[in-house]
Amino acid sequence: MAILVTGGAGYIGSHTCLELLNSGYEIVVADNLSNSHIVSLRRLRELTGKPITFYNVDLLDRDSVEAIFLENNIDAVIHLAGYKAVGESVQMPLHYYHNNITGTLILCQVMQKFDVKRMVFSSSATVYTSVESGAISEDSPLGATNPYGRTKLMIEEMLRDLYVSDHDWSISLLRYFNPVGSHVSGRIGEDPGGIPNNLTPYITQVAVGKLKSLRVFGNDYPTPDGTGVRDYIHVVDLALGHLKAIEKAMSTTGVEAYNLGTGKGYSVLEMIRTFEQVSGRKIPYTIVDRRPGDIAVCYADPSKAIKELGWAAQRGIEEMCADAWRWQLHNPNGYEEMEQSSLV
Template identity: 60%
Template sequence: MSILITGGAGYIGSHTTVELLNAGFDVVLVDDFSNSSPAVLERLEKITGKKFPFYQGSILDTEFLDKVFTKEDIELVIHFAAFKAVGESVQKPLKYYKNNISGTITLLEKMKEYDVKNIVFSSSATVYGTNNPSPMTEDMPTSAINPYGYTKLMMEQILTDVAASDPSWSVTNLRYFNPIGAHESGLIGELPNGIPNNLMPYITQVAIGKLPELNVFGDDYPTPDGTGVRDYIHVLDLASGHLAAVKYNLSHKGAEIFNLGTGHGYSVLDLVKTFEAENKVTIPYRIQGRRAGDIATCYASPEKAKEVLGWEAKKTLKDMVRDSWRWQTTNPNGYED
């Protein structure tokens, strides 16, 4: 029996694949390469020393999914396949609603058809909206302020409703905080399309000279240095969280939600200064006005994941910035190198 990983060649999907293969699980990867590179597959084999089935295609394609579920003996699905750029979701909402929500519904229909009723879902802390205080707990009210956030919120609701309608389903929703870092080998990491949407790849591209300076949006928040505070988590800790979630999912029924974060908040300038100190590079930055929808502070309460899954983040901010820089310097042009 295998674990099907949708979006398996992506940033978090690839690191989770390494974690699962190293733990002895059989995996099947699906990706359409809309936000990833075929080069990832070869690198995953190099890191783990293991081969695995791969299928290129979209989860919106029912015939494609039929082929995967017919050929492979799938026990559980980890669902990463989704568009994730907040700004683009505002400009192209229909693209996001169709891919993220319709894709999830199509996937769930095929899972039901082939009697695969275990799913671990890639959700986001964005579903906590803008009004909850930190640390954020899984029982807080949810909301969204952009189409990307609404898709995550709706996908969670769909999965919860499916589990409520049929007690044989096992649904595990994982709410990520701010993943950064890369595999210590430097072979896989985050590869943004165009100008990065996330802070760490923006910092690394400034550091290597691909971008002139970092824009820091707001220095007048009620935080220690005035810049926004977030819960940055190493992508390898996030991957180990998925391993813990898979083990839990396979032995429990119903729907559960877990935060995956460190429980510590770091400001934008904390990240910049730690990056500079650890990697001996300078990051020029410019203070800009606040962005609409940004909140001052957002960090997790990871207590439920620790208590129920037996999982907690172990890597430090220094680990995160070192591994991010190693990935960038080893692959200045991403997977083209």
């Protein structure tokens, strides 16, 4: 069985590909490498000893996308490709709408043409409104607060409409919370490029000496230590969620959304302290003002995924931090160092 993974060279994509290969699937990766690295795929081959068919393709290029389906017998698609930086989406909204929505539209049109109607879509917890605080279920109010989140929400609606028009489709909408960590080998991990937007890679880059200190946005929230609480999920657990979703997609029809999170919240200071314990490095930080729109507490209610997918996160905060540190320690410049050496 061959699975097309769009964005398969990226952070979540590479870990998902690894778990697919280890579970006996054949994979075809489509990635334009705009925010990912070909080195991740080389390392996947090293880790698994299995072949990977790769296309350097932009989903906006319909002819190139069609060529993938012409040249391979694709059974299902895991769609992760897309721009993903919230702040950048505010500055470049049309760029995000065009890339994320139009790319998905073309992909679905090509899938329909080739009668491939099994999809797992990489959505996000940003599709929920920011007014809620506490556990979020799939029935919580929707209403993204930035262009990135709105692209995810619009794509979800588009996919629901697609199923209404043709009940042969089977689509899982996976709403991620906060992916962290890396594969235990330390060979693949998160390489954000530039200044990280997310907490964990920022912490690891401070620990390795690339950045001087961490800014903590607010310490006056109604939480045990005053800092914001979020649901951090190990990227390997997240990847395994995609396998469960593919299994379900191959045996059912319909459109269902699933939260992928641990169901537990950890504060910013908890993450810092845990990372200091597992790494033996001190993480200097300063408290700054809250960011507009941030809420005190946000974590997943993952009970639907547990019940319907048979999936639950297994890895705790210590493992998340230890694996993130192992990746950063062995790859202080991410994949860049490996890329340069491979050119010599």
